[in-house]
Amino acid sequence: MIRCSRPMRERLDGVAAKRLLSIFVLFTAMMAGGEAGAQNPFTSTAYDPVFIGEESEIEIGKNTDEQLRQKYKISTDRQLNQRINAIGQKLAARSERKNLKYSFTVIDDELVNAFAAPGGYIYITTGILKKLKNEHEIAGVLGHEIGHVVQKHSLKALQRQMLAQFGLSIMGAMFGDGGISGALLVKASEISASLLLLKNSRENELQADAEGVRIMHAAGYNPRAMIDIQRMLLKESGGKNPPAIISTHPPSQERIDAIEQAIRNMR
Numbered sequence: 001m002i003r004c005s006r007p008m009r010e011r012l013d014g015v016a017a018k019r020l021l022s023i024f025v026l027f028t029a030m031m032a033g034g035e036a037g038a039q040n041p042f043t044s045t046a047y048d049p050v051f052i053g054e055e056s057e058i059e060i061g062k063n064t065d066e067q068l069r070q071k072y073k074i075s076t077d078r079q080l081n082q083r084i085n086a087i088g089q090k091l092a093a094r095s096e097r098k099n100l101k102y103s104f105t106v107i108d109d110e111l112v113n114a115f116a117a118p119g120g121y122i123y124i125t126t127g128i129l130k131k132l133k134n135e136h137e138i139a140g141v142l143g144h145e146i147g148h149v150v151q152k153h154s155l156k157a158l159q160r161q162m163l164a165q166f167g168l169s170i171m172g173a174m175f176g177d178g179g180i181s182g183a184l185l186v187k188a189s190e191i192s193a194s195l196l197l198l199k200n201s202r203e204n205e206l207q208a209d210a211e212g213v214r215i216m217h218a219a220g221y222n223p224r225a226m227i228d229i230q231r232m233l234l235k236e237s238g239g240k241n242p243p244a245i246i247s248t249h250p251p252s253q254e255r256i257d258a259i260e261q262a263i264r265n266m267r
């Protein structure tokens with residue numbers, strides 16, 4: 001074990017105390033907001049600090065990925081996976097969390113969907129790929145998912161869900177700097193995997209779109225493709241069996257207008 005010098009120990013204590021306070025305030029805010037756990041954990045609140053450190057986030061993402069690989073059929077089409085990964089990496093390199101090691105995986109499923117786990121693990125189905133007309137539209141879907149990772153949306157939802165489920169008793173295990181381990185890591189990953197098919201809030205969607213537009217433009221893709229995807233999804237939302245992506249990332253005219261505005265602001 002490495003012994004900390006006294007100032008170092010004091011600094012660590014300061015960080016831990018700050019994080020402890022954040023957790024407590026977040027928990028109190030959640031309790032004040034009504035029955036904890038009854039709400040969709042993707043609901044944003046004005047006070048939304050992240051106390052799960054990046055090291056833990058990556059560990060949770062890695063474990064969630066292992067669970068998803070058992071749950072879903074991963075496409076064995078190597079060329080397709082390479083193509084999607086190449087587009088994803090090009091986009092991720094221009095994101096505000098480019099330090100993460102991103103992975104882009106094609107799920108072989110007719111389900112029309114795409115989702116992002118914590119830590120940079122992103123999935124897209126063959127079902128939605130069939131609906132996308134060109135590389136710009138693929139970049140639109142992936143850019144939006146990277147936007148969710150940058151804004152830590154699934155991590156925040158996980159954090160909220162864990163506090164609702166375990167209360168303040170998990171604090172001790174969560175605020176350490178040495179990452180998350182053992183049973184808690186497995187539990188966190190299970191919850192994280194189960195949250196991926198829940199509806200994102202309006203605020204989350206607008207944030208992910210704005211980040212996606214910025215990344216697409218920086219990586220040399222046409223961000224207007226994001227509007228085409230929204231129009232396609234809006235049209236499909238009136239159908240008999242709307243694609244799953246409509247319930248997880250609901251399209252709206254408001255989103256189209258905000259994307260238009262974000263593109264105009266870039267010029």
Ligand SMILES: [Zn+2]
Pocket residue numbers: 144148200204205208248249
């Ligand atoms: Zn979304």
